[in-house]
Amino acid sequence: MIKHLGVVGAGTMGTAIAQVAALSKIDVALYDINGTLLRQALERIKGEFKRGVESGRLSQETTTEAFTRIHPRTRLSDLNSCEVAIEAVIEDLRVKRDLFKHLEADAKPMTVLASTTSTLSITAIASATRHPERVVGAHFFSPATDSKLVEVVQGQQTSDEAVRLIIELVQQLGKTSIVVKDAPGYIVNRISQAFFGEALKLLGENVACVEEIDRIVSLEGGFATGPFEMMDQHGLDICLSTTQSIFDQSFGDPRYRPHPILKRMVESGMLGKKSGQGFQAYGENK
Amino acid sequence: MGSAKRTKKQLTVSKKPSKLRRARVYIVGESPMVEEYAELCGAHGFEVFVEWNEQPQMIPTFTALTIKRARTIPSEISLALELTNTDLDRKRKNIQNLDRALPHTSAIVSSSVIVTATEQASWINHRNRLIGMSALPTLIQKPLVEVAPTVFSPKETIEVVQLFFRSVGKELTLVQDRVGMVFPRILCQVINEASFALQEQITTPQDLDTALKLGAGYPQGPVEWADRIGMKQVYAVLSALQQDLQEDRYRISPLLTQLARGGAWWKHAQRNLQERQER
Numbered sequence: 001m002i003k004h005l006g007v008v009g010a011g012t013m014g015t016a017i018a019q020v021a022a023l024s025k026i027d028v029a030l031y032d033i034n035g036t037l038l039r040q041a042l043e044r045i046k047g048e049f050k051r052g053v054e055s056g057r058l059s060q061e062t063t064t065e066a067f068t069r070i071h072p073r074t075r076l077s078d079l080n081s082c083e084v085a086i087e088a089v090i091e092d093l094r095v096k097r098d099l100f101k102h103l104e105a106d107a108k109p110m111t112v113l114a115s116t117t118s119t120l121s122i123t124a125i126a127s128a129t130r131h132p133e134r135v136v137g138a139h140f141f142s143p144a145t146d147s148k149l150v151e152v153v154q155g156q157q158t159s160d161e162a163v164r165l166i167i168e169l170v171q172q173l174g175k176t177s178i179v180v181k182d183a184p185g186y187i188v189n190r191i192s193q194a195f196f197g198e199a200l201k202l203l204g205e206n207v208a209c210v211e212e213i214d215r216i217v218s219l220e221g222g223f224a225t226g227p228f229e230m231m232d233q234h235g236l237d238i239c240l241s242t243t244q245s246i247f248d249q250s251f252g253d254p255r256y257r258p259h260p261i262l263k264r265m266v267e268s269g270m271l272g273k274k275s276g277q278g279f280q281a282y283g284e285n286k
Numbered sequence: 287m288g289s290a291k292r293t294k295k296q297l298t299v300s301k302k303p304s305k306l307r308r309a310r311v312y313i314v315g316e317s318p319m320v321e322e323y324a325e326l327c328g329a330h331g332f333e334v335f336v337e338w339n340e341q342p343q344m345i346p347t348f349t350a351l352t353i354k355r356a357r358t359i360p361s362e363i364s365l366a367l368e369l370t371n372t373d374l375d376r377k378r379k380n381i382q383n384l385d386r387a388l389p390h391t392s393a394i395v396s397s398s399v400i401v402t403a404t405e406q407a408s409w410i411n412h413r414n415r416l417i418g419m420s421a422l423p424t425l426i427q428k429p430l431v432e433v434a435p436t437v438f439s440p441k442e443t444i445e446v447v448q449l450f451f452r453s454v455g456k457e458l459t460l461v462q463d464r465v466g467m468v469f470p471r472i473l474c475q476v477i478n479e480a481s482f483a484l485q486e487q488i489t490t491p492q493d494l495d496t497a498l499k500l501g502a503g504y505p506q507g508p509v510e511w512a513d514r515i516g517m518k519q520v521y522a523v524l525s526a527l528q529q530d531l532q533e534d535r536y537r538i539s540p541l542l543t544q545l546a547r548g549g550a551w552w553k554h555a556q557r558n559l560q561e562r563q564e565r
Contacts, residue, residue, distance in 0.1 A: 141501050147500075147501070148500045149496070149497060149500035149501040151497065151501070176496060176500055178489055178493035178494075178496055178497050179489065179493065180488055180489045180493075180497075181486070181487065181488045181489070183483075183486065183488050186488070187483060187488060187489050187493075187494055187497045187498075187501075188497050188498065188501040188502050190479065190483060190488075191476060191479050191480055191483065191494075191497075191498055191502070191508065192502055194475050194476050194478070194479035195472060195475075195476050195502075197475075198471060198472045198475045198476075199472060201535075202468055202471065202472070205464070206462065207461060207462045207464050207467075207468060208461050208462065208468055212459060212461070212468075213468055215430070215459065216430065216432060216459060216461070216468045216469050217468075217469055217472065219428060219429050219430035219457065220420065220425060220428050220430045220431070220432065220468075220469040221428070221469050221472075221473065221505070222428060222505035222506070223503065223504070223505060224503055224505075225503075227472070230503075254533070254534040254535050255479070255482075255534070255535050255537075257535070
């Protein structure tokens with residue numbers, strides 16, 4: 001059983017993980033270098049708990065107790081008593097490698113260091129540390145509060161024990177883990193780029209329009225939403241950067257080549273739902 | 287058509303028809319699609335005649351009494367379905383037989399996931415009667431069918447085919463006449479990528495399915511989907527795409543090729559592998 005979890009990064013992902021962990025009766029040290037972001041994160045969690053109580057999903061007692069388990073921290077060394085430290089900082093290899101070097105310096109020898117990276121190589125991150133066997137990937141899906149899946153990524157030198165500990169943590173959080181090898185895209189992003197990529201190819205070849213492809217995939221395939229609507233929800237910039245990352249990491253395998261349509265849309269600022277315009281129009285753009 | 291007298295058993299289309307009535311349908315092709323479509327048509331009151339390219343190991347017992355096997359094409363067939371995806375030569379023979387045997391007014395609706403409907407129409411004399419459709423095992427359980435008119439398809443043929451699908455409770459959408467069509471193409475490419483990932487042992491087949499269902503909202507995992515459709519069907523679509531588009535993107539996973547050629551299914555492959563590992 002994990003009793004103490006460290007979360008590095010009080011952005012959307014880090015905050016969500018802290019929230020879920022606290023509700024799962026785990027003590028959470030939530031760290032961010034930026035004190036303002038940390039305060040905002042705590043306010044967001046408070047707001048989520050309040051909404052949970054109002055909707056009847058959570059009891060007041062549960063949320064009050066959970067909130068007391070979240071401890072804001074401004075020094076990395078404050079995480080040294082944690083059995084697991086998860087980073088949820090920006091998706092930049094150099095930043096993550098630096099962070100892990102510092103985390104390792106202060107952490108207990110047995111602390112497992114996990115990264116929530118969705119596109120970077122765990123092996124590459126781990127090689128910045130003296131003990132790469134304790135570095136593992138824990139790829140949560142957005143929103144981490146609701147999504148049931150976590151990909152547990154075993155790097156080239158990650159020990160089975162580190163993997164086992166993250167599997168245990170994921171179980172405590174009420175989620176399902178699958179273990180994957182450290183390869184571009186892991187599983188979900190890799191297969192998803194085939195799904196989205198083929199939809200984009202069909203659009204580019206004028207086989208059918210956006211609305212028709214979405215309708216066909218939903219009604220003929222049984223999906224809740226079609227590929228273009230899904231991409232709009234994820235954010236077209238995220239879809240493009242994920243595909244680009246898989247393409248680069250596979251040394252230009254043509255199966256993963258990003259589609260020009262997606263690139264042009266991102267270049268024009270059409271990022272999907274969050275920008276009000278993607279493959280469909282949203283909000284006041286409708 | 288002209289002034290030819292119509293008998294009661296021929297296609298009757300009222301002035302503003304919403305469904306086909308008392309029509310005879312002939313279905314030829316591969317198992318299990320022949321059975322799936324036969325049951326669907328039988329359940330909606332059609333008189334159905336079926337024949338398989340290869341006799342199934344066990345001839346199914348159909349629910350509807352109006353479904354019969356017919357080794358030769360009966361007379362007065364209103365509409366024929368050709369459901370072959372894995373044998374292009376056999377498909378061609380079936381289409382040509384249908385064209386010779388059927389009344390000129392009868393439509394041929396043929397699976398066009400491995401060869402375009404336009405190319406199929408070029409095999410026969412009465413080109414305007416053939417229309418393509420998306421057909422893979424189990425897809426007919428869903429409410430929508432893709433239909434691809436050819437460059438020869440007149441409005442009347444499209445309308446009859448629309449009537450037919452409406453009569454069996456399906457919505458229809460018209461798409462460009464292209465190999466793979468829309469959903470079969472996307473699905474088979476997903477299964478192909480899943481096969482590459484499994485070949486590289488990125489994860490286990492069960493975990494791959496779990497990942498896509500929980501992490502990406504798939505209604506079925508790619509591995510279980512492949513097992514339901516059949517690897518030979520998936521391989522046929524991918525081969526056709528590779529040939530049609532000539533892009534490296536469509537190269538087929540060696541593992542998928544091996545399973546398709548060996549007639550194996552994931553669940554059997556998994557079980558055998560597990561048994562060997564336990565010994």
